Amino acid sequence: MRLLALALSVSVAASGDAPLRDPAREAQARALMETLRCLVCQGQSIADSDADMAVDMRALVRARVGAGERPDAVRDWLIARYGTYVTYDPPLSALTAPLWAAPLLLIAAGLWVVRGSFRRRG
Amino acid sequence: MRRAIVWVPLASFALLFALVGWGLMRPADRTVRSELIGQELPELNLPAMVPGKPGVSAAALKGRPYLLNIFASWCVPCVAEAPQLVRLRAMGVPVVGVAVRDTSDAVRAFLARHGDGYSAIGSDTASRVQLAIGSSGVPETFVVDAGGRIALQHVGDVRADDVDALAAAVRGGR
Numbered sequence: 697m698r699l700l701a702l703a704l705s706v707s708v709a710a711s712g713d714a715p716l717r718d719p720a721r722e723a724q725a726r727a728l729m730e731t732l733r734c735l736v737c738q739g740q741s742i743a744d745s746d747a748d749m750a751v752d753m754r755a756l757v758r759a760r761v762g763a764g765e766r767p768d769a770v771r772d773w774l775i776a777r778y779g780t781y782v783t784y785d786p787p788l789s790a791l792t793a794p795l796w797a798a799p800l801l802l803i804a805a806g807l808w809v810v811r812g813s814f815r816r817r818g
Numbered sequence: 819m820r821r822a823i824v825w826v827p828l829a830s831f832a833l834l835f836a837l838v839g840w841g842l843m844r845p846a847d848r849t850v851r852s853e854l855i856g857q858e859l860p861e862l863n864l865p866a867m868v869p870g871k872p873g874v875s876a877a878a879l880k881g882r883p884y885l886l887n888i889f890a891s892w893c894v895p896c897v898a899e900a901p902q903l904v905r906l907r908a909m910g911v912p913v914v915g916v917a918v919r920d921t922s923d924a925v926r927a928f929l930a931r932h933g934d935g936y937s938a939i940g941s942d943t944a945s946r947v948q949l950a951i952g953s954s955g956v957p958e959t960f961v962v963d964a965g966g967r968i969a970l971q972h973v974g975d976v977r978a979d980d981v982d983a984l985a986a987a988v989r990g991g992r
Contacts, residue, residue: 735850735954748919749954752945777952779853 713754716762725761728770729754731785741784852952852960852971859886859966860950864940867917867925874914874940874947876966883969883991884912885984886960887936887976888948890920891928893956899975900928903935906981911988915939916947918956959984963991 716722729743734750742750742757760770774782786792854860859876866873874886887903889896903913915936917925925939942948951960951968961970961984969991976984 738848749945749948752919753949755944756946756949774949775853777853777949778850778954781850 713751714758716758718762721761722758724767725758728757728761728767731783732757732771732774733782733784735778735782849973850954851973852968854952854968855971857968859960859962859968862916862940862947862950864916864942864947867915867920867939867941868922868929871936872938874916874938876962879914879962880966881964882912883961883963883988884914884937885988886914886916886951886962888916888918888953888956888958888960890918890956891924892920895975896928896957897932898977899957900932900935902976902978902981904933905935906976906985907935907937909981909985911985912937916942918942918945918948961987961991 716725726743730741732742732753734740734742734745734747734753736747736749737745740750742753757770760773761767771783771785775787780786780789780792788796862874862876864874885903885906887899889899907913913935915938917939920941920943922941929936940947948954953960953971955973957975959972959976960968961972963969970984970987972980972984
C-alpha cells in the first residue's frame with residue numbers, strides 16, 4: 697500500500713502535477729487552470745483533462761505562477777499564442793460585446809413592453 | 819400594422835431555426851492556429867534527442883529559412899509524414915525536428931523504420947516549445963524565414979501534395 701502511494705506520488709511529481717509549496721500561489725494557479733481550455737480535448741479545462749498536453753499546460757501554469765507571475769499575465773501569454781480561444785473567460789472585445797450587451801438590451805425591451813401594457817390598462 | 823406584428827414571433831423563430839440548422843450542417847473547423855504567424859520565433863533551446871544529430875537552437879538557425887517540424891514517435895500521422903520530410907530534405911530543404919514527450923530510443927527506432935529527414939532534432943519533454951510557439955498537436959510544421967520569423971503554419975501531416983508548396987514557402991523565406 698505504501699509502495700503504491702510512493703509510486704503515485706513519484707508519478708505525480710514527474711508529470712508536473714505536484715502542488716506548489718506556497719498554498720496561496722497554488723490556489724491562484726488552480727483557479728487559472730479552471731479557466732483555460734485544453735487544446736486537444738477542447739470541451740474541457742486543463743484542470744479537468746488527463747491529456748498529456750493538459751498536464752504540460754498545468755506544469756507551465758504552475759511554473760509561471762510559482763515564479764511569481766500574475767495569473768492574468770500567464771493567461772495573456774497563452775492568448776498571444778493561441779488566441780482568445782484558449783480562455784474560458786474571454787476578454788471584452790468587438791466580438792464578445794454582444795454577449796454582455798444582449799441581456800441589458802433584452803431587459804430594456806421587456807421594460808418597454810411592460811410599460812406599454814400598464815399604460816393601456818390605466 | 820397590428821396584423822404584421824402578429825407574425826414577428828413566428829418569423830424570428832423561423833430565423834433562429836434556420837440559423838441553428840445552418841450551424842449543424844456546416845462542418846465545424848476545430849483547428850487551433852498559432853497566433854504567432856508573421857512574428858518572431860520565440861527563443862528555443864532544446865537538447866539533442868538522438869546521438870549524432872544536434873539539438874535545436876533558434877538563434878543558431880537564424881540566417882537561412884527552414885522547416886520546424888513538431889512530431890513524436892508515438893504519433894500515427896507522423897509515420898505517414900516521415901517519407902515526405904525525407905523528400906523535402908532531398909530537395910535541399912532543411913527540416914529541423916522537435917520531438918514532443920518522447921524518448922531517445924523510441925525516436926531512433928522511429929527514424930530507422932520510417933525514414934529520417936531531419937538535420938537536427940531537439941527533445942521537448944514537457945511540451946515547452948510546443949506551447950511557446952502556439953502549436954496544439956502533432957504533427958505540425960512551421961516555415962521559419964531567414965530573419966527568424968514564422969512565415970507559415972501547416973497543421974496535420976505533410977502529404978505528398980503539400981511538399982512543393984512547403985518547399986516554395988521555404989525558398990520564398992530567404
